[in-house]
Amino acid sequence: MATDKISPGMQQYLDIKQDYPDAFLLFRMGDFYELFYDDAVKAAQILELTLTSRNKNSDNPIPMAGVPHHSVQQYIDVLIDLGYKVAIAEQLEDPKKAVGVVKRDVVQVITPGTAVDALNTGKDNNFLAAVDKIAQEYALSYLDLATGEFFVTLLSDFDAVLDEIASLKAREVVMGYAPSDAEMQILQTQLNVLVSRETITIDNPELISDNLSDLEKQVSGKLLNYIMSTQKRHLTHLQPVKHYEIKDFLLMDAASKKSLDLISNARTGKKHGSLYWLLDETRTAMGTRMLRTWIDRPLVSELAIKMRQAIIQCFLDHFFERSDLTETLKGVYDIERLASRVSFGKANPKDLLQLAQTLSNVPAIKAVLTDMASPVLASLISQLDEMPELLTLITQAISPDAPAVITEGNIIRSGFNETLDEYRVVMRDGTSWIAALEAKERENSGINNLKIDYNKKDGYYFHVTASNLSQVPAHFFRKATLKNSERYGTEELARLESQMLDARENSSNLEYDLFLEVRNQTEVFIARIQQLAKIIAEIDVLQSLAVVAENNHYIRPDVIKNTQEIHIKNGRHAVVEKVMGAQEYVPNSIDFDASTMIQLITGPNMSGKSTYMRELALTVVMAQMGSYIPADQVELPIFDAIFTRIGAADDLISGQSTFMVEMMEANHAIRRATKHSLILFDELGRGTATYDGIALAQAIVEYIHENVGAKTLFATHYHELVTLENTLDHLKNVHVATLEKDGEVTFLHKIEPGAADKSYGIHVAKIAGLPSALLNRARDVLAGLESDSVAVVSAPSQTSGQLDLFNAPESEASRAIVTAIDELDVMNLTPLEALNQLFELKKML
């Protein structure tokens, strides 16, 4: 591109664009934001804009596209939603007064992690994360620009970093170090986040405490610098960085959270059908956000869990007061976000009214909690800060029907400011003064149809028709002459007019100034507003858990720090029960005595193994959140982590890579789990050949038994594994009961002690509608195979470290048959081909 031919305006564009190569630059020109060059070509395509060009007739026309300034937000939202950055360059001076090119510069860079003005931001946090590393230690910091929350923690490896980023649902990650290609790949493709870089860290003792470790200070400083350099505006609402430790919460990796449908339903990706959906009876946006955090981070402190339970119990014991509380919470606005709008200088009069309305509800919330007369509420009550000074200020200053704009007046209440009141008197009384003057001059002059009119050009004037011109008094002066009339002014009329116009202009200027003053005074309260928001959110989540407990007949679990036992009497999977209805659901008890470590669950496919396992995991998550539980009685230890390997149905088809994921997740679990963890393995090993699968499944069970000690539920349809109970002291068989009558099998979804006696695979095939001739053949084959069955290798003796897995005694013939079956591509066989294959197998036998 030949820069010498470029106009000064375009040169300015290029200079600015140079600093923002990774963002769409929206360049303000009059009423439009323009994009140029590649930005224009790309944006035109994404936003469906018309692509035109500047310097059309030159050799090098510049591609150009624009959006009108008043609808720019919707275009920004689309770009941000797609994971792009947008830099906004404004005109910094009045174009009419500019000498040469109008001064322009970038006033804000909006990125997926910093978008707070988006039209559709609602009840979810939008966290921006930053990662840094010194030697082998990682630190992660994150903040939500819309609420001002700011956190930091140290992590031991990159996997832990990924888990945190995934559970935060961050859309953008600021890397403080240059990530490796592999790390970059995972961040971009697996987590689908926008990766930004920040190398400069800043000190800010007010926000970043000196007590943090160097790495934590460094990562939060970089995050802060990134925020400062993109936002370029007031950020008084950022809260001091809070240090946390992942071990202070029940650890769950992203895959486990997903497979347990905690935040969204894994199949649909929607909130409906998740634990979050089930538990959400919150009444405020702040409560909804906090509930999500509680589900994401269940507690591990017995005391804290019991505190939450005690409050829920108190809410359950006081039905009427709780109903009042729920009602009162409906009048609470999202004051956490309002506080940030105040800080950004974006709060309008309606926002302040919403803040006042919320504050005016605080005494009622306090009163209803006080009525419950329970010591467990004392701390919450004492932290409900009513901020009477702020409430008085806003109520006295802002008119109850003030508009959302701040430039058109009607904002400030009368009585708040004397000068403003005087202007308003002039504006209101001006009309009657004019009427009085009109009457006086009509009488004095004797012109019966003399009247005062107004237009933009001449202002106020006396209208005199041609026939009355002789009667015009001497103190009238002519303002304009029309065909059949003349327009006159008088000194008095001119004085009134200027008083009225001045009053109108002065009053809206004064209202604007007064509003800014009120907003600035509100800014002083930001930290207190944020604190109040937290307390109200907590009350809201607790009342929500109480409502859910009551509606669904949940009970209070007994959570005991050092117990080794699990007892759940008639437990239910909370979400499945809600979806299918309590009548349909078959409750299941889960019991582990102190010496039981592993339950091996056998039973046919579709009989309820996985639902049983999830019942336990969900019960643990709910109990450690402080929630009540769907069961008759519950006794649980406090777990430090939950690891799961639960496949989705569609995993079955995708083959090798699925098996790899399966093994990686198993590896992750057995390496990290402690004896206080919970492991759920569902059909582990089914992604590979049968022998491999059985061998690995057995080895993994034995490994957990010998080396990990975590409470484990291991569901399998490898019937061969049930003999492990003979060799592993801490393993118990359980199975799903089936009812067999006249050759028909019904799955009862009931878990019972002992091993299942059959696999019922052929029964499932029958339900699926396979031809009966084929099923008969299969039964024959099965009988043949069973007579030459493969025994599971017994577990190694305690002293031998080596596992001897592949020496099962088997005949050559059975090996050939098994290989032939193994190689069958069942998914792609027609019924006829299947029959032929069976025939071949039979022949081999």
Ligand code: ADP
């Ligand atoms: P598996 O893991 O043995 O293949 P699932 O746990 O996925 O079986 O359960 C299969 C289906 O059986 C579920 O979709 C559900 O409809 C039903 N089911 C499972 N457990 C129960 C139960 N306790 N009560 C009623 N229905 C159940």
